[in-house]
Amino acid sequence: MWIFSLQGHYSNTDVSTLYLVKSSPKTLYHMITYYSQTTYKLWHFLPEAIREGKSQYERGFGISSKEVFEAIYRSEEEMLKFLYHMDTIWTICGKDIIQAFDLSVFCSVYDLGGCTGGLAKHFVSTYNETTVTIMDLPSVVQTAKKKFVTDEEQRIHFLEGDFFNDPIPEADLFVLARIIHDWTEEKCLNLLRKIYQSCRPGGGVLLVEVLLNEDRSGPLTSQLFSLNMLIQTEGRERTPTEYTKLLADSGFRDIEAKVTGKLYDVILARK
Numbered sequence: 095m096w097i098f099s100l101q102g103h104y105s106n107t108d109v110s111t112l113y114l115v116k117s118s119p120k121t122l123y124h125m126i127t128y129y130s131q132t133t134y135k136l137w138h139f140l141p142e143a144i145r146e147g148k149s150q151y152e153r154g155f156g157i158s159s160k161e162v163f164e165a166i167y168r169s170e171e172e173m174l175k176f177l178y179h180m181d182t183i184w185t186i187c188g189k190d191i192i193q194a195f196d197l198s199v200f201c202s203v204y205d206l207g208g209c210t211g212g213l214a215k216h217f218v219s220t221y222n223e224t225t226v227t228i229m230d231l232p233s234v235v236q237t238a239k240k241k242f243v244t245d246e247e248q249r250i251h252f253l254e255g256d257f258f259n260d261p262i263p264e265a266d267l268f269v270l271a272r273i274i275h276d277w278t279e280e281k282c283l284n285l286l287r288k289i290y291q292s293c294r295p296g297g298g299v300l301l302v303e304v305l306l307n308e309d310r311s312g313p314l315t316s317q318l319f320s321l322n323m324l325i326q327t328e329g330r331e332r333t334p335t336e337y338t339k340l341l342a343d344s345g346f347r348d349i350e351a352k353v354t355g356k357l358y359d360v361i362l363a364r365k
C-alpha cells in the first residue's frame with residue numbers, strides 16, 4: 095500500500111525534466127557527474143591547494159599535475175567525460191555569448207582550444223558568412239570529429255595542434271573560451287602576443303570567461319570557479335581590469351567587456 099502511494103507522488107518537474115534527464119537537449123547531466131566524480135574529489139584538498147598554491151591532481155588521483163591537460167585527460171574515459179562536461183554549458187548560454195557583440199564582420203574565426211565545437215556551432219548558426227576552425231590537441235580533435243561535430247555541420251573545420259608551441263594561422267577573430275583562466279600570467283601573455291601576430295589588422299580576439307568584481311568581493315560563482323582553477327589548473331579567474339591589462343600588454347586596443355547576465359561574460363579587443 096505504502097509503496098503504491100510513494101509511486102503515485104514522485105515524478106520529475108518540468109525543470110528537472112529539462113535539465114536533469116540525460117536525453118534532454120539541455121541536460122546538465124554531464125556537468126553534474128563531472129563535478130561530483132572529479133571536481134568534488136579534488137576539493138577535498140582545498141586547504142592543501144591554498145597552502146601550496148597548486149593543483150591537487152597528485153593527491154586526488156596520484157598523477158602529476160605538472161602538465162595540466164595530461165592530468166585532466168589521464169585516460170580516454172576521463173577525456174571524454176571532460177569533453178561532455180565542457181560541451182554542456184553552451185547548450186544553455188552559447189547563443190548569449192556569440193550575440194553579446196556583433197561579430198558578423200569577422201569571416202574567418204579560429205576557436206583556440208575550441209574543444210567539442212559547442213560554441214563554434216552557435217557561431218556558424220548566428221553568422222551565415224563565418225567559417226570557424228577549432229584548433230585543439232590531436233586527441234581532442236579526433237574525438238570531437240567522431241562524437242560532437244557531424245559532417246553535415248557546415249563551416250566548422252578542425253586543426254590539430256598545440257597553441258603554445260605550433261604556429262597559429264592567420265585569421266580575423268580568435269576565440270579563447272575558458273582558456274586564459276587555465277594558465278599563469280606568463281603563459282597567457284605569450285599566447286596573446288602570438289595571437290596578436292596572427293591577427294589580421296582590424297581583426298580581434300574574443301575572451302569568454304567568468305568575471306570577478308574589481309574588488310574581488312564576488313560574484314560567488316566566479317570566486318568558486320577561481321578556487322576551482324587553483325585546484326585543477328595553473329590559472330585563476332580575473333577581473334575586467336586584469337583581462338584588459340593582459341590584452342593591452344599583448345598589443346590589443348579598443349577593449350570592451352560585456353556582462354551577459356549568464357554564467358559567462360565576454361571581452362572583445364581589436365588589433
Ligand SMILES: C[S@@+](CC[C@H](N)C(=O)[O-])C[C@H]1O[C@@H](n2cnc3c(N)ncnc32)[C@H](O)[C@@H]1O
Pocket residue numbers: 163180181206207208209210212229230231234255256257258259270271272273276
Ligand atoms: C577549459 S577547456 C575549454 C574548452 C572550450 N573552449 C569551451 O569553452 O568549451 C580548455 C581547452 O583547451 C584545450 N587545450 C589545452 N591546452 C592546449 C594547447 N596547448 N593547444 C591547444 N589546445 C589546448 C583543451 O584540450 C580544451 O579543449
